[in-house]
Amino acid sequence: MIGEFLVEMRNISKSFFGIKVNNKINFTLRKGEIQALLGENGAGKTTLMNMLTGVYFPDEGDTFFKGKKMVLNFPGDALSMGIGMVHQRFSLVGNLTVFENLILGHPKNKFIINVAVEKILIQKYMKQFDFHINLDAIVDELPIGIRQKVEILKMLVREVDVLIVDEPTTVLTKQEADNLMQILRNIANSGKGIIFITHKMSEVFQVANSITVLRKGEKIATVNKEETTPNELARMMVGKEHNTTFNLPKTKKIPEILKIENLFVNSNNGVLAVKNLSFNVAGGEILSIAGVTGNGQIELADALTGNRKVGSGNIKFKNRDITQHSPKKRIDEGISYIPGDRINVGVAGNRSVWENLIMKVYRLPKFKKGLLLNNVKLKKYAEKIIQKYDIMMPGINLPALLLSGGNLQKLIIGREIERDCDLYICVYPTRGLDVGATEFVRNSILNLRNKGKAIILISGDFDEIFGLSDRIAVMCEGKFTGLFNNGDYSLEQIGLMMSGQEIENLEN
Amino acid sequence: MFRIKLEQKERVSKQQELIINLYAIAFALILSGIFIALNGANPFVAFWKILTSVFGSRYGFSETLVKSIPLIFTGLSVAIALNSKIWNIGAEGQLFFGAIFATAFVIYGPVLPRPLMLTIMVLLGMIGGAVWAAIPALLKIKFKMNEVISTLLLNYVAINIADYFLFGAWKGKDNFPYTPEFPLEAKFPRLNFGRVHFGFIIAILLVILLYIIIYHTRMGYKLRLTGSSLKAAKYAGIEIKKMMFLVFLISGALAGLAGVGQICGIEYKLHQHISNGYGYTGIIVAWLARSNPFVIVFFAFFLSILLKGVDSLQIVMHLPAAVGVIIQSLILFAILGGELFKNYNVQILRRK
Known part of the structure; x- marks a missing residue:
């Protein structure tokens, strides 16, 4: 049952360093709806959701929640109003139990916590949405799929009306992912709205009611699942046939x-x-x-x-x-290694783009100038790779962590291929x-x-x-x-x- | 009612970081002014006195430079470690250990021609500091012991070792805990400007040398990479444990130089009060000027203005000696508080 509007974002714009990452985006979510937010890396999905949850403030545009204009001051404000987000990187305390994580920071717990009552309450939620988690298990000892569920349960316990999940299945096995889809369906059926950020077409068609496609900071369309095909969505995402x-x-x-x-x-x-x-x-x-x-x-x-x-x-x-x-x-x-963990292993995020591009060649004799490094030559070498592999970046001297996921991988692959x-x-x-x-x-x-x-x-x-x-x-x-x-x-x-x-x- | 609006920043440039630090200092100085006023003195007069005591006379200015010499060394020491994400709180102990090593040569070694003697003492001072830093380095690398605790606690050990010699084998003829005065061969030449000594030239040369090493050599590149991400450095083929060890040694050697500068340039003997807390003040200098050796000179001088100025406040305005420590602490607090402004855009709005 899809009901009334929960979220209405109107004409939202946001720029970083003069680059528009969200341009006049309209976005709506209704009760009981699972809406997939689809787009390439750097399309502006995460930025948009960060504005809905109060991490960033839009340069222009207004957001309405349950018909009322939303004013957010702290990142926590959105959560207390009823908008919760499960990020790609989990925010659980590893050496506490599941139960402790669930009640940690819950606004209704003031000074004294009635453990027995809280546990019964949590059990009720688990039963309603078909979770099977041992509340007394230490989070660090749980498989990653369960940890993800703890994150979602944490939001449910806080009685959110809108749940945002950011690429939740990247770390899951097929079975875990299927199970997660079922849980998301249960949650939506209880009258909550879900925004599901993803790249995976199969999941979109498995679980979503409607799909919003972003491309380069612009909204391309919002379509119902029944009225579209994977090919059409892919075309909307990239603007060309693939x-x-x-x-x-x-x-x-x-x-x-x-x-x-x-x-x-x-x-x-x-x-x-x-x-x-x-x-x-x-x-x-x-x-x-x-x-x-x-x-x-x-x-x-x-x-x-x-x-x-x-x-x-x-x-x-x-x-x-x-x-x-x-x-x-x-x-x-x-031997060249293109690591699975791009952000933490493949690059040193705080160092500049050029310093990351020379990571494996800086000690070659041709880049030596007496006792010193030939920085001019090294920078030229880096510039050549940037051009050859068409790496989009805000500046060669700016930190590599400013690059989007796709461009970061281009940087790594370009660097490795050039080494021959x-x-x-x-x-x-x-x-x-x-x-x-x-x-x-x-x-x-x-x-x-x-x-x-x-x-x-x-x-x-x-x-x-x-x-x-x-x-x-x-x-x-x-x-x-x-x-x-x-x-x-x-x-x-x-x-x-x-x-x-x-x-x-x-x-x- | 007002409310505070926080927005996460993508990143801050080095210039912005410096500006925020300068604001933090200004804020700390205002608070210090209030504290001085509470002590019954006019803060404007007090700050004016600080400035005139430094810039008002040749003597005042040269004494300020004298205090900045050890601060440049300890500031560099802490900063180079900090850039590799290592917290060296032990510059104070390494300073003493460097001084102990250099003094040992005066006591037990022959008297050599001045340039040779001083070169040996400088090298021994660096070795002494490095040896003392090698202990927490090995503890961290082999046993993953947190260096904040080990370096801090080793300070007390180093000072006590100095005491052991001062109250024992190295005690002077008059039975006080200090060594006999060094021979002329073991004294840094003065630069014909008050007590400013040769250590100042070493400090400036080191700043230039470190800048070149960090930004223009392979080792510097490895340091930068290791400091940014251990995993990425490992992936790039850098032996990070070796790098970490090396950073500790360099950091210790720099702090050891501060000790040599004090005994060869100012005190001409080893005693218990050669340092005046320079190892700890160096932490503030390093935090203010993290990534650039040249900025360290600036902030080392700035903090020595405070040290020198507060000395004269005691005499001229009869303020307690603790005022200096309080101003320093307020600056450190303000800077650490300023981290909020580096990570967030902060707006204060009127609540509707």
């Missing part, structure tokens, strides 16, 4: 760029994360590693790049044993990117392959895996449950391997 099929031209394989023998690697807490892996990767080949997040893929990538100690086994790169080589040495030997390595290890290279940036990244990886580079692609996106791979390995609990040529097995069969079935035991 080519998602890749064809893999034949390349001359250069055998054995990388050869792994009986590799064992431990995870942070000392558990065996990679168990007895042996495989090799040839030049001009993309080997994809598919699997549910947390099955040893990151530990494998870290071991290959030297950022994690190998328990036992050998890593041979171009016929040389590099098992004990430092990360620095491996960088110089021609023999092996590229790409970890979730398109995660969280918009359609345009995704296509850029995939084309770049494909070009590297066609130039004879060896590529390991760790990914969870099957469009990507099927579209780019020569061979596919499926990783489960630190082992390969399958390693085969792309096309030999169906998605369904790969799904079984991801859940632990060995390839030999599959019935064809």
